[in-house]
Amino acid sequence: MQKVNYLGQSNCYRLSNGTVEVIVSTDVGPRILRYGFVGGENVLGEYPDLKVTSELGEWTAYGGHRLWTAPEAMPRTYSPDNLPVEFQINGDHSIHLLQRVEPRTGIQKEMGVTLDREGSRLEVHHRITNRNLWDLELSPWAITIMRYGGMTILPQEPFRSHDEYLLPARPMTLWHYTDLSDPRWTFGRKFIRLRTDDTLDSPQKVGIANKQGWAGYWRKQALFIKRIRYQEGARYPDYGSNVETYTAGSFVEVETLGPLERLQPGQSAEHTEIWSLHANVDVGTSEASLEEALAAIVGP
Numbered sequence: 001m002q003k004v005n006y007l008g009q010s011n012c013y014r015l016s017n018g019t020v021e022v023i024v025s026t027d028v029g030p031r032i033l034r035y036g037f038v039g040g041e042n043v044l045g046e047y048p049d050l051k052v053t054s055e056l057g058e059w060t061a062y063g064g065h066r067l068w069t070a071p072e073a074m075p076r077t078y079s080p081d082n083l084p085v086e087f088q089i090n091g092d093h094s095i096h097l098l099q100r101v102e103p104r105t106g107i108q109k110e111m112g113v114t115l116d117r118e119g120s121r122l123e124v125h126h127r128i129t130n131r132n133l134w135d136l137e138l139s140p141w142a143i144t145i146m147r148y149g150g151m152t153i154l155p156q157e158p159f160r161s162h163d164e165y166l167l168p169a170r171p172m173t174l175w176h177y178t179d180l181s182d183p184r185w186t187f188g189r190k191f192i193r194l195r196t197d198d199t200l201d202s203p204q205k206v207g208i209a210n211k212q213g214w215a216g217y218w219r220k221q222a223l224f225i226k227r228i229r230y231q232e233g234a235r236y237p238d239y240g241s242n243v244e245t246y247t248a249g250s251f252v253e254v255e256t257l258g259p260l261e262r263l264q265p266g267q268s269a270e271h272t273e274i275w276s277l278h279a280n281v282d283v284g285t286s287e288a289s290l291e292e293a294l295a296a297i298v299g300p
Contacts, residue, residue, distance in 0.1 A: 001092050006033055007048050007062065015093050015113065020120045020277055022113060026087045030097035030111035032065035035122065035275065043224050043277065045145035045252070054078045056104050063145050067109045067126045070141040070237040070257050079105050093117060106132035122275040130263035139237045140258040140271035144226065148250040150219025154192040154243060155212040173207035173239040184247065188287040194245050196252045203248035207241025214298050215243050217254050223281040225297065226256060227274040234259035
């Protein structure tokens with residue numbers, strides 16, 4: 001555990017086990033600003049100057065990983081998180097970040113970050129708490145901005161023939177601006193892929209009920225995986241989505257969501273992601289080669 005300056009923020013903390021390193025901010029957030037191999041590039045995107053202004057103030061993207069609340073709404077979702085957070089260091093490889101209660105929304109956000117002593121496994125635990133005097137229906141929404149130049153990979157549900165099974169496998173949610181004919185999309189039997197292209201500014205997004213429990217982002221032979229638990233029978237936001245991906249120009253996000261919960265005053269909702277980073281992953285150019293590359297990492 002080491003205090004460092006990162007992205008112009010002087011009160012950041014670096015966690016490292018010699019294989020990967022993680023940098024979190026205590027100046028703003030809660031935010032994870034960096035995740036990558038020691039000596040390697042940040043696999044997370046960095047956007048310190050990207051801002052959105054609403055009646056609640058100026059929200060800054062900064063980059064990296066953040067915690068929001070779903071369903072998305074303006075201005076609630078974009079409540080600024082530009083103030084210092086409380087933090088507690090738990091040994092050499094774990095830190096807990098606690099945001100002040102958002103003054104206009106009455107929501108408080110927390111993030112626990114724990115790095116394994118070996119390998120690349122990182123546990124990111126999210127908690128939202130209702131500090132209002134009335135109940136709220138919300139979902140924890142974990143959003144990771146990825147570094148430009150790669151490809152999001154989402155698993156399809158296992159293929160079954162019409163003769164074998166008649167009922168649907170899962171929903172897929174489209175936004176009004178989703179264009180399935182956009183060349184950044186590739187829909188295959190086993191995977192949905194969304195590549196980045198900074199010459200195409202129009203946004204694209206889909207959400208799915210992801211029962212396979214993982215989503216990935218591949219760039220320059222490095223594969224980022226986040227794993228989540230799908231809760232059968234739970235009610236998820238955005239027509240049943242627990243995993244979403246978004247891109248516009250050079251901007252790309254891989255997002256996961258917890259179930260919708262009606263939180264009474266003082267109640268919390270929690271959501272955990274498990275991250276891992278894998279080097280020298282050659283996905284090739286076909287769905288078959290991608291499947292082969294992923295088999296040893298996420299299973300068949």
